Amino acid sequence: MISEEKIENNEILGGLEEAGLSKYESSVYYNLLGKGMISATEIAYSSTVPRTKIYSILKKLERKKLVLINYQKPLLCRSISPQEAFNDILNKYENKVNGLRKTILNLQQVNEEGLRNRGIEEKKYFVLNQFSTVNKIIDLVKKSKESIDAMINPWGNNLLVNSKDELVKTIIDGTRVRIIFDNKCEYDDKILPNAIEKKYSKITTNIFIFDNYHMLILDNSGTKSSLIHSNEIFLSIIKNQFNELWNDNEKNMAKISDSKKLLSNI
Structure with missing residues (x-):
């Protein structure tokens, strides 16, 4: 079994090679x-570099300003401190990275401008697995400040139960929670807060909207979901559908209530 020290040494040597040193130089x-100052023979032994190569390796390291060599006999050498030795290399890499960042930013601007000229705008969304979906629902419920609207079937209901404690707290803090449950859902007041505004309808796709900005859509297999951050067209369409379904449900309930009153008066 490889020791942790051996693994760390290998990582350090690998880092030196990435910085431009050869295997022997590293x-x-x-x-x-x-x-401190030691002889070339000693360093050849401890570094497992062939004695025939040690002098040429040391001279290369000297040219790279990584070691100091005393050419008196016996030849002695010592390392220059890493912070001092690699300062120029670090600056060189930082300049390269900064230059690359600037190039990428310019390329992104060219891409976005080209898309805008064609009437196209690029948007992104995240795909979450089932475990991440549960955690994300809990997190977004916890962070909601104004509203939570959801349309859920039995599977979405099961996921919602995992955030019952967070729902209670966010409702106490003033967040309005409206949920349209599928007709097949069984709502349990002992599990979910009574303060949830709830209605029933036929729901096939689970959709959660948090603060009219974050939207989570679950696929029908229940294995993954899409997280979208947007206050633009896609979210507004879904929110309008939710409001229409919510208001239609209220109208239907009013009609049922009027019918019951009419029947009781007959």
Whole structure:
């Protein structure tokens, strides 16, 4: 079994190679650290670099300003501190990264401008697995400040139950919660808060809307969902459908109530 120290050493040596050092150069520099002035023979032994190559490796490291060499006999060398030795390399990489970021930003602007000129606007959404969906519902319920609207079938109802404690708290804090349950759902007042405004209809797709901005749509298999952050066209369409269904339900309930009153007067 490989020890943690061995794994860490390999990661450090790999990092040195990514910084531009060869395998032998990385090993020699790493084994020089913390030893002060030592002979070329000693460093060849501790770094497992062939003695025939150690002098050429040390000279390469000297040219890269990573070691200091005393050319008196016996030849002695020591490492330059990593912070000092790699400062120029770090600056070089940082300049490259900053330049790449600027290039990517310019490319993104070109892409967005081209799409706008064609009347196209790019939007993104996230696909969550079942476990992440449950956690995201709990998180969004907890963070809601104004409203939670949902259309849910029995599967969505099961997921909602996982956030019952958060629902109670957000309702107490003033968030309005309206849920249209599928006719097949069984609402349990002992599990979900009484303060939830609820209606019933035929619901096939589970949709949650938080603060009129975050929207979570569950697929029918119940294995994943789509999380959309938007206050534009897609969300407004879904919200209008919710409001229409909610208001139609109220009208139907009013008609039923009027019918019952009429029958009682006969």
